[in-house]
Amino acid sequence: MPPVFARRSDSNKIDVTHRQTLGELLDTNGLTGRLNDVALYNWGTLVPAEINRALIELVGCARPETDPLASLLDPALGPKPFIHKPVPWKPAAPLALDTAHTVQVRRRFPAPAVSIRKLTRWFLPPSGTCEAEYVLEGVASSADKVDFEVHAHGYHSLSPQGGQVACDTDATEGGSTHLFRRRKCYEVADRRPPAVAQKLPDWKGESEATQGVLKREGTGTFIHHGCAPYDVLVRYYKDDRDNAAKILLTPFAPRWKPVKGADPELDEDTLSVSWELQGDHGKLKRGQVVVWDKDDNVVFFAPLDEQQLRTRKRYEFLKDARKTWDKAAIRRDQLPYRVQLQAHSDEDEPLGLALAVMPTQVRAFDYAQVQFIAFNVKPGTKARVPGPGIDYLGDADPDVDIQTRCDVMKDAIRLAAADGHIRPEENVLKLFMAPEFYFRGKDGGYPVEKLWDVTRQLRQETDKPEYADWLFVFGSAIGYLPHEELDAVTGAPTGTPLTHGGEGQVHAVLLEANTSGVDDVLKVALSRPPETTWKVRGIGQNHALKAVATTLTPGEYQLTVDGKSGLVPGPIALSEPVAWIDTVDQTGPCTEVVVNSRVCSRIFIPSSGAAPAAPWKLRTGSEEDDIKGCVPLGAGRYCLTLANKKVGFASGSAELVEPRSTEVFNVVMVQKGWPAPLLSQGLKGAAVYKEYVSAIDFVGPNSHNANAWFDPTGLGRRIEIHGGTDRLALPTEGSTDVPAASPNRVGLGATWLNRPNRVGSEINLSGDGGGSVVTVDGVTLGLEVCLDHAMNRLDLFYHGGNSPVPPFGPQPPGAVAGDPRVQVQLIPSFGMSIGRGKLCTWIGGPRPGLVFNVDGQRCASVARVTDGAYACDDHPAMHATVPGLCTQDKELRWCVGCNKTRSAPGDCPTHGPTEARHLCGYAWQRWQCGVVGCTNTMPCIAHPYPPAPPPLGFNWCLKCSKEFPVGLPCSTCGGPPAPCPESYRVGTTCSKHTPALPQRCNAPLVSMGQSIATVGGPTQVNSSHDPAFFDEGGHVLVYSAQVLPRPDVF
Structure with a gap:
């Protein structure tokens, strides 16, 4: 017979007054050797793990040990830092021996509890498996069934416009968040559950949702980043009415924030976790919060009492009154940390309940290096057949064109991912970039609303978990918006100029209506100040405003209307004249x-x-x-x-x-593959708008006439687009380019709709604002599209300088204190190079910046470490420590089969090896008969030399394109002679000049840093070798990974 003890309410409490082991506490209070009595009396158990749980959650325990006697107690950590001293029960008076006595006893059982002991942090559905194990505590009379569920975060469906609409995962279960559920996957058959860990059913990332974005379709739907992370829930219970109990845990991700001129510091605001309890019928009374590091080691644990578990529902790791995490012990090299929350009913609940919840699909999102991957492909144009003129490449149907180009891009991404030189480490960001104009179509662009189809289609590939540490820059996509009246049915431009007039509707809230006078006086809430030219839409008619006044409350206004409006408090509408x-x-x-x-x-x-x-x-x-x-x-x-x-x-x-005009959009789409679920460290994706429109960006009469194109009146901005051959091209609204309207000039402030804004800031906070500075998962990128780099868009923002567009002259910096500095500068382009603009990353130092250019015109790419070295744009391997001229020979690649020069390096995918050719270094010359009045070229048949006078030689001026006599400077401008236009195979000579004299590059070396070597490729993207869509087919190059510069702020 087990011992019978007196009621605990009648017992003596033994207070824990200082840090000591449980054994020491028992020894000093006369309980040596009586651990079993103490454990049974206090917590109803003899199981060491259950004793330790009670010590942690009730008494206070700094360090549990396998033997509870060695567990270190700390009264500061427990909500109830004492134990009851077990006293054998004695009757109040001696019991008569000849009488039957009934003694009513209550057996104390341990609280049921469940803990997750193993949980895969990251796996790749559907081939990978999320493995999970758990341990049960307690007795079967209190809890005997186990459920396994996986819950999503921020579950939603997609609206027809692509927006997110919150919804349940199960159409028949309100408030449902689970994607996967296995009821009663384990049932306890004995008095006690097994002491060893049990395995949960395999989960391969499949979703069983009946609606929403992860609704099960066809052969299966699998998880993606949109609802990550995914919480594994283990439910241990007795009563089936508790089978909906769950804990909704917020994502937890400690982050570090940049500090000006110093190493990043831990962001204390990210050191908390919160939760919600649902469906537990008030049974959950206490529990624990446990933190695992990247290697699944427990690095922190703390008790949760009823008040914290049910009322506060939040744990502040650095500020909790009972137990805090040592800030110095929180390390970036141990990311990601994961929180497990355990909660259960107490020993007095006969129908027990216990829950444990912990996330899977968690990444560190903390990058120390970046590896550049280029998709070098040449978009372009072709000669119109029949001529004259030039046509854009692509399909006339924008949907077909976008689909085709997306399929090619996906092929390039898959080939890049398959390259064995891709670094697999979590702390290496893989950055994939394509050139400008990759997406544009046969009309020169797509209707602007079609641009978002690009990102939607590409997400089908980039959403896969395989790309969790990838960042994609998909080149640029060209959109257009005709500024003219559109056909009401087809939406096509009609040719009629767009008229802005009539009245627009403004929504307001009527707070009070004073109707005592001849004219109503209305107090309304509005988003911006009204004018007396507005009207109030009343019952049956509109009423003019006689007066407008402000009130003491911001956003509230007093309107005096002409007459009686008949309005009552609530939503109302006002009419605002457009002009x-x-x-x-x-x-x-x-x-x-x-x-x-x-x-x-x-x-x-x-x-x-x-x-x-x-x-x-x-x-x-x-x-x-x-x-x-x-x-x-x-x-x-x-x-x-x-x-x-x-x-x-x-x-x-x-x-x-x-x-009549057409607004053009040159947009670079940036996407993070499986971005972090929390946006404190940046964006999941972004759209960056090109600021300046180049003459070569569109087919038109001034495509190669920069002087006409940049005419300050906008006269030269004529292009062919969406079937029109003479459209005035408007840059994207907000641009400072000609003929820009409402330019967002760097550094200016503005009030728009009564809200102060930083107009002109390049910091892209929303992802949709078009700014060129984008922070994604803690890495800050500065993105300049082609001409924007030559115009020093980033440098002007950070450092100021002379504006390249009206109004010309000095311009102050637009950056303000706290703005992030660029770590990686990206230049997707078609006809631009790194050295033609200013760099805006760290120059030199122990961790210099990085710059990456993928150029479609050259069908080539260059990546550099901005260490201050001098280099040549055309010869990336040319480096020097001081300024000078490039000493490399000019060289091109010639394909005999194609009978043309190839921009891309390496073999022609159609005809195999290409020829390396030199350009002739001799001056171009024309020889003419020396006889006065004869203009025949040599040899002159009419006047053979000799005996005729020596022939006359002429050069062609490189500067003004006029002829001048050999040996003299150009008589028109003094410019140098143009070189011979011939090229010849390396190792031979020019057909017109001997001996061989290759042209030297002689380009001035620019301080832009040493080039980064490639380690993989070129890998041909076969689907891109389609002349209907690309001028030259593409290939993938992989560069060696480089250390990221330290994050910093302005």
Whole structure:
């Protein structure tokens, strides 16, 4: 018969007053050798693991040991730092021996508990398996069934527009978050569960959701980053009514933040975890929070009492009043850390319940190195057949074109991933980049709404867990938006100029309505200040505003309406004129009007004061005139100067007529493969907009005439696009390029919709803003698309300087304190090189910056460490420690079969090996008969030499393209002679000049750093060798991994 003890309420408490082992506590209180009595009396168990759990969760234990007597107690760590001293039960009075007595006893059972002992941190569905093991505690009379579930975070469906809409995983179960469930996967058959760990059913990442983004389809749907991480839940229970109990755990990811000029420091705000309890019927009373490091070692544990578990539902690892994690022990080289939360009912609950939850699919997302991978392919154009003219490559159907190019890109990605030189380590970021203009289509671009189809399709590949530590820069995609009236049915441009007029609707909330007077006085909440030109939409009619006043509360306004509105508190609508003429001034040679309209911010006026090539017009009634001047006055008001004196304009509603044009978008899509679930360290993806439009970006009359293209009036910005042959090209709204409208100039502040903004900041915080500085998983990238690099877009933002566009002159930096500095500079381009613009990464030092250029025109790429070395753009291997000229010979690759020069290095995929050729270094010469009046070239049949006078030699000026006599400088400009245009196979001589004299590069060396060597490739992407889509087929190159520079802030 087991011992019978007195009630614990009648016992003496033994307080734990200082750090000591359990054995020492028992010895000093006369309980030597009585561990079993103490454990049974206090916690109903003799099992060492269950004793240690009680010590941790109740008494306070700094260090549990296999033998509980050696476990180190600490009263500061326990909610109840004492034990009850076991006292044998004695009757209040002696029991008569000749009488039957009934003694009622209550057997104490241990609390049920479950802990996860093994859980795969990362696996690759569907081939990999998430392996999990658990250990049960307690007795079968309290809990005897085990459920296994996997829960998603942020589960959602996708709207038709691609947005996320929160939803349940099971259409029949409200509040469901599980993707995978196995009920009663284990049932306890004996009095006690096994003491050894039990294995959970295999899970290969499959989803059994009945709706939403991971709805099971066809042969199976598998997890992706969108709902990561995935929490494994083990439920141990007695009563089937508890089979919906769960813990919803927030993702936990300690991060380090950059510090100006110093090593990153631990971000204390990331050192907490929170949770929600659902469906437990109030049974969960206590538990533990346990932290594992990357190697699955327990590095921290702490008790959770009922108040913290059920009320606070949050643990602050550095601030908890009872137990904190040593900040110095939290190390980046031990990332990722994972939290396990255990919770259970207490010893007094007969129908017990215990839960344990812990995440899988967790990565460190902490990068020490980066490895560049280039997809070198040449988008382009072809001669129009029949001519004349040039056509864009691709398919006329934008959907087909996007699909085809996405399929080729996916092939390139898969080939890159299969390269044996790709570094597999988690702390190496694999950065894959393609060139500018990769996506554009036969129309010169896609309707702008189609651009997002690119990222949607590519995510089908990049969402795979195999790309967890990859970053993709998919070159650029060209979109267009016609600025003209569109057909209501087809959406096609009609050729009619776009008119901005009429009234727009503004939503507001009516807070109070004073209807006591002749005119109603309304107090409303609005997102921006109203004007007296607005109207209130009342019952059956619109009411003009007599007066507008502010209140003491920001965002609230008092409106006096003309008459009785009939409105009651609640949502209301106001009508805002799109354009309203406030005043008209006829005193000058041209009419000036003050117009209230935000549309005026888009009117382009050349900084020189010249008339714009394509002017806007102001119209009211039958009166109309061109706008030649536009000056902002603030608060949405503009002073417009018309081209003529027009007496027909008066105060009132007006229309602004926009010239026919096409806004072009050159967008680089950036995607992280399986990004971190928390955005404190940056974005999951981004769109970076090219700022400046180059003459060669589009087919048109000025494609090769930079002077005409950059005419400050915008006259030269004519392109062929979406079937039009003479469209005025507008840069993306916000650009500072010509003929830009509403430019976001670096460093300016603005108020837009009554909200202060940093207009012109290059820091891309949302991923959609177009800015060129993007932070993804703690790595800050500066991205300049082709001409943006030559225009020093990044350098101007960080350091200021002379603006390359109007208004010219000094420009202050746009960066402010705390802005991240660029660690890696990326230049996807078509006709740009690293040395043609300024670098904006760390130059020199122990951890210099990195720069990577993938150029479509050259079908080549270059990666460099910006260590201060001088180098040549055309010869990446040329390095020097001081300035000078490149001493390498110019060389090209010639394919005999194609009968043309190849931009890409290596063999022609169609005809095999190519020829290495030199360019002739002799000057171009033309020889003419020396007889006066004869212009025959030599040899002259009419005047053989000799006896005729010696022939005359002429060079061609490299600078002005005019001839001048051999031996003299150019008589027109003094320029040098142009070189011979011939090329010849290396090892032979030019057909016109001997001996061989290859052209020297002689390009000035620029401080841009040493080139990074390739370790893999070129690997041909066979699907890209389609002349209908690409001028030259592509290949993949893999560079050696490089140390990332230390994160820093401005």
